Amino acid sequence: MSSTKDIDALIDLMAKLPGLGPRSARRAVLHLIRKRSLLLIPLADTLQAVAETARECLNCGNVGTTDICDICTSEKRANGELCVVEDVADLWAMERSGVFKGRYHVLGGTLSALDAVGPQELRIPRLLDRVPSEGITEVILALNATIDGQTTAHYIADNLEGQVRLTSLAQGVPIGGELDYLDDGTITAAMRARKSF
Amino acid sequence: MSSTKDIDALIDLMAKLPGLGPRSARRAVLHLIRKRSLLLIPLADTLQAVAETARECLNCGNVGTTDICDICTSEKRANGELCVVEDVADLWAMERSGVFKGRYHVLGGTLSALDAVGPQELRIPRLLDRVPSEGITEVILALNATIDGQTTAHYIADNLEGQVRLTSLAQGVPIGGELDYLDDGTITAAMRARKSF
Ligand SMILES: [Zn+2]
Ligand SMILES: [Zn+2]
Numbered sequence: 001m002s003s004t005k006d007i008d009a010l011i012d013l014m015a016k017l018p019g020l021g022p023r024s025a026r027r028a029v030l031h032l033i034r035k036r037s038l039l040l041i042p043l044a045d046t047l048q049a050v051a052e053t054a055r056e057c058l059n060c061g062n063v064g065t066t067d068i069c070d071i072c073t074s075e076k077r078a079n080g081e082l083c084v085v086e087d088v089a090d091l092w093a094m095e096r097s098g099v100f101k102g103r104y105h106v107l108g109g110t111l112s113a114l115d116a117v118g119p120q121e122l123r124i125p126r127l128l129d130r131v132p133s134e135g136i137t138e139v140i141l142a143l144n145a146t147i148d149g150q151t152t153a154h155y156i157a158d159n160l161e162g163q164v165r166l167t168s169l170a171q172g173v174p175i176g177g178e179l180d181y182l183d184d185g186t187i188t189a190a191m192r193a194r195k196s197f
Numbered sequence: 198m199s200s201t202k203d204i205d206a207l208i209d210l211m212a213k214l215p216g217l218g219p220r221s222a223r224r225a226v227l228h229l230i231r232k233r234s235l236l237l238i239p240l241a242d243t244l245q246a247v248a249e250t251a252r253e254c255l256n257c258g259n260v261g262t263t264d265i266c267d268i269c270t271s272e273k274r275a276n277g278e279l280c281v282v283e284d285v286a287d288l289w290a291m292e293r294s295g296v297f298k299g300r301y302h303v304l305g306g307t308l309s310a311l312d313a314v315g316p317q318e319l320r321i322p323r324l325l326d327r328v329p330s331e332g333i334t335e336v337i338l339a340l341n342a343t344i345d346g347q348t349t350a351h352y353i354a355d356n357l358e359g360q361v362r363l364t365s366l367a368q369g370v371p372i373g374g375e376l377d378y379l380d381d382g383t384i385t386a387a388m389r390a391r392k393s394f
Contacts, residue, residue, distance in 0.1 A: 004251075006246040013236065017225040018221070020217070023377070024216040027286060028217075036248060039214075040244060040247065042206075043210045046206050046210055047207065047240055048245070050203050051238050063227065064201055088227050
């Protein structure tokens with residue numbers, strides 16, 4: 001190989017990112033080397049900054065730069081509504097749509113018998129604590145329309161039955177669809193037409 | 198948006214890489230934050246190292262960590278054969294196949310009337326200098342089988358006519374195909390069956 005050790009190492013690391021394979025990683029690295037001051041150096045600096053500051057919110061699992069995230073500390077978001085999502089990408093998709101004004105709870109995945117993921121592996125115990133302690137009146141189960149997503153929604157609903165209003169996203173979420181793939185309008189429509197779970 | 202300034206900046210930078218859009222950039226950044234010690238920190242460090250050391254070879258345009266690259270300084274590669282490619286990704290593809298033992302010349306693109314790219318914008322003057330000064334006996338025009346690639350090959354051939362043997366990659370390169378997309382076996386076959394240009 002003509003490339004040197006650091007460049008090879010960079011290609012290997014880039015190839016580990018979701019959506020990039022060895023070939024696109026090589027293209028990306030050449031692009032970075034060509035755009036040294038415009039892209040390579042800012043990217044190195046910003047990664048360093050994110051490595052130093054980024055952390056998961058201890059309350060909801062959102063990603064931010066403080067132990068408790070901006071949404072969890074904002075009094076404006078304490079409207080009694082709690083939206084449960086699988087991961088942070090779903091929370092971001094929801095925030096981009098701008099339709100939801102309450103708080104979130106990021107599970108960090110779904111229950112899965114196959115992968116031996118039980119409630120303790122997810123943020124489910126914390127969710128069950130938050131509902132009474134934060135005065136939640138409605139839990140919106142915004143999980144993906146997959147089998148594992150719906151199994152997880154049912155598990156949570158069983159455990160919160162009678163304590164709060166339970167709703168789920170309604171029209172607009174296609175069968176087998178994932179929130180993060182939907183456009184903002186679809187998410188907005190699904191949120192507005194949400195139905196009792 | 199729930200993400201903070203550095204995280205947003207990181208997403209924007211990642212989205213500028215070839216092959217990544219805004220959505221895959223968000224996925225990549227979440228993946229990086231989750232794999233902080235395994236991926237995020239090594240990537241930040243390696244980018245920093247590459248930013249400090251990577252440069253283009255002043256002779257051939259290859260990417261390396263010295264002013265003159267390893268291939269240009271290796272006496273073993275001075276066998277009189279010079280392989281002309283459009284960009285470094287093509288050189289890497291050629292090196293992976295292992296079939297070529299000579300030196301390279303990376304043009305940095307192709308001639309293009311549409312984009313106003315003339316010989317001076319590419320490394321063509323340097324190529325015309327290298328042929329006599331490095332005792333080149335064969336120039337292999339390994340340009341992509343596109344219209345601009347072939348226009349460029351003809352321009353170079355016209356300027357080197359009578360000075361060296363001119364060849365081009367033969368069988369195996371599909372019409373409209375780009376070197377970097379081909380498997381090693383195809384490149385090896387095309388190199389072995391190269392014909393006079
Ligand atoms: Zn939070
Ligand atoms: Zn060189």
